[in-house]
Amino acid sequence: MKNKKSCSTDCNSAADLLNRTCFCKTLKREELLASLQAQSLPVEVLQHFEQLFSHTAVFISPVQWRQLQLLVQTVMRVTALPAYQQAVLSRAPAIAHKASPVSGVFMGFDFHLNEDGPHIIEINTNAGGAFLNAILLSAQTACCNAAGDFPQLLQPQVEAEFVAMFRREWQLARGDQILRCIALVDENPSAQFLYPEFLLAQSVFERAGIKTLIVDPRELDVVDGKLCYQQQVIDLVYNRLTDFSLTQPGNSVLRYAYENNLIVLTPNPYHHALYADKRNLALLSDETKLNELGVSNEDINTLLVGIPRTQLISADNAEHLWQERKQLFFKPAAGYGSKATYRGDKITKRVWDEILQGDYVAQRQIPPSERGILVDEQEVALKMDVRAYVYNSDIQLLAARLYQGQTTNFRTQGGGFAPVFVAE
Template sequence: MADPVNEGAREHFDVDQDFITYLNGECLEWAWMDYESLQRTLKAQGEPLHSMVVEQRPGLFAAAPVFISELQLRQMREVIAAVEEVAGKPEPHSPLGVFYGYDFHLNEQGAHLIEINTNAGGAFLNALLIDSQRGLFLYGSAVFEYRLEHIFIEMFRNEWKLAHGDTPLKVVAILDEKPETQYLYPEFLLAKQMFERAGIAAHIADLTELQVREDGLYCGGDRIDLVYNRLTDFDLQQYPSIRAAWKNKQIVLTPNPSHYRHYADKRRLVLFSDAAALREQGVSQTSIDALLKGVPRTRLVQAQDAEQWWAERKDWFFKPVSGYGSKGTYRGDKLTKRVFDEIMQSDYVAQRLALPGERKVCAENSEPQMLKYDVRCYVYDGHIQLIAARLYQGQTTNFRTPGGGFALVRAVC
């Protein structure tokens, strides 16, 4: 199959970003989602996963890929490497934390790190999407050199190995609050299938299904070795039994509260965008330059500065310190005075507004429309495993937009 991107289309563009803007601004037939192939891949997973996605979550996968430039890709890598330097190495024999999600807005000014998630969802679903679209030209040589499933299972095994050496990993619990009610529950099923194919018993569990015993944590009669943590109470204050089992080293918990504090607490963005504080910590100038260029200025919100914040609100995006999934986040130009006053009395940070990119989508049975997108790098031990995008309408990401959802990413050389 010929690659339309590299067959003369670029010759009309002198600036790399102009070419990316063109690709994302057109409904190019050769770049549409192959829905038939996706359907076949979903059916191969069996029921109930197929019906869950097709019938109950039609907005899960986007109708078109997102194009990014090599420059934007390089900028994202530089920011990730710089964050890793600032965060430092974990304690010996400690897990590194699976599926860190580095979320970026890409625009004409470059790649801008909006936040880091330490329990980023979607990796298994995006791996399935990539596998279903092998005929398209996608980012990531690793996708083709190895199956992502192999990369993922070795990551979990390494988390266990860091704490227990060569002792085999036998039992995993995929833990969330009422997991069957979660929108991304289908990927819990994909994760369970992956573990079982690797000879590892796996339970998708709510806290009520776990039993704390003197020698550890149990589910369905099995002693749990490793917990794949999808809970959004990042400090586990509401889950003292899980926290105690982790602190007492009865389980390997990944990701865990330590990972959250070092990477995903929104106050870390304040540090990442503060040159003086970074120099004081001895961060290299190379990393400081990457962070100042790639992380929008972020500040703690304090009530005594309310008058200034109100005057400048249109330039900022307000986020709760301990929030997740875009809950409680607000663009300053959309704020009412009532909500603004509530923010001033709460724990918030404000991040300089960095607009997301836009992608034109021609969804079936609807008019072409421009959707916003962000790009998520799934990272383990500082290395990008895969890159995906999320297409959406409105203020923040969602999976309810026709033609939106998780999208393939193509880095254009």
Template structure:
């Protein structure tokens, strides 16, 4: 990936920042400009402009990149890594799989033989350590954050550094895709990939689709960005624009592929004609939010055969999570101010509510859907020089098969993460050099 070499160098580091060793103090007091959002827009336009980036990109994505990094201690990063490994160790347990597949859609019973792609594990950093808020199977932002990392010029190189080599991050992402292919197809060459989403050019993260296409093509893999309606199934293969498709990089939020418009993908996937990543089974095993009720349940984990270290790691990191049922609705309503309510198959914070913001009307709507009630865990804060108060932050770990690939932060204001906050958006994660 090409990053504009003309991106401006950072401002001189404040003397106070240079002498601070606490990551928490840096998040509170250090406002050295490590990333210029304007330069990031220019770098992204340069990287994908030849592949159809709309000219209105800068206007429509003003808050895609944050202006400040987020500092995370090495101790907290080590805890994040332990949680990532513990989740993977639990998900492979037969008793865990049986439990979560019991409430999953029928298609999740089909095992295509692939792990299911890259995960995004989202954390809030609290005074007592990181808390795992949710897990996503089609997490956006990996290549965008790799771009940020490559463009980052730290103003404190002797004090902080990136916890991962961002020059290698996109190679790690590509290797995930190759591993997904090899798990199902063996040594057969991967020739073509379709990057699929509904009306992809209208999606907010469409620029990242272009980055993925550029990455695939740069490594000799034909890549097409398309809507599901552009796919057709014939002669035992899936086709797009007259080309056979080997693998689908799935960015759809219809996780069980249940919509009629996705029947072509569903049929080809179940017939083993195409590798789909992430796939419905992966979402059922990792990302259904009801699973958090089991991942944080010491008694269940013990019965399922998890090791004591895994049990201790998960029960410390996963906030208390409860399935909303007819029997407990009244009690959850009374306790709502300390709870956060999320749909089981939700994504992007859609239809998620802080309990203290709930109205009776919304509460009645929740009663007809599968929801969880999660202990409210306030996010940490990243202070700015602005007059609108500090920004909230969460940390996303992109991971595969229990191994972290890269770390990123999201800065925002409001009830949930978004890309509408001035000064907010994707932010690089930095940690101490010692």
């Protein structure tokens, strides 16, 4: 019988071997197109989907799958501690101090994987792509006889779970009242890169009997104590804004409605402050601070292995971090979508001066693993990360993003979203 260490190594090696040497095209594009057409999406939206999806799948080992689950559960357990919440909310804007009865939909845990297991690169509270990846599951073919049981999920099953999640959010805040109308809110939504996903979400919710609007926050109004869009009363707002504290003038009506409990907002500023502020990673990867918060030794060990050491940048450590920059990645505390992030070996002195003037963290680099893929029948290695969509500590869905360049993007030929399978 193999010992635990060798079993772990062999299992991880099998998944890694598949990622490097399996060049199967698992995506059945005609079936995907048929699924999309069934949603009655506009032709121009269907054309946009080509750049969103890769034609291959990604593999992880059973050990990595268990490590992913453990890391997510540990983070959620630690962030629920009163001492942790007091620490992070003390530096958060006032609006984030409003405690939320809801859990927050579509938390996204982004991982890089290596021989030591998965590592959390960042946590997001309005992670995009869940509905897209649900429909992607409907158009996959078996690959190398290597796919295990997860995530062998049917698209309707995943979508039903998403709908149940939103109904649960509503019940947590409003009890037995009926959820009649959801508004998916983002700035100029039809111009957003993931606008096709908004349309998919709208289709899913409306098939479940929930009227669904896609709205710019500037189009909202408060009438007789209710948030409305063109006289339609809104019950719940699915928040896709990147103005996480609702400070921009265009979001003032939504902010008023949230502060006065006129609507259920998910995710909301409280969730962002608790989970997605990049400064939290510095706390979650600091052994001394975790001990001070009363975190158990077992949870501390899990976090130190699974979260790259992250530091707040200050005048005190700036010179040291500059010297160590080639091993670091620099991110704005309130960043999203890889905007204004810099790999340390690529930054100039000018950029460094800008970083020092901003609110940045420095994170130890964990290079992404790679997925072999055929592009124009040529073998190419793309970088990859893995995203876990999480609700209430449970992973609902895994997806990978394949790309070239410094950070994830959807401009790489052959890249895009890919389903994740456990390699037996």
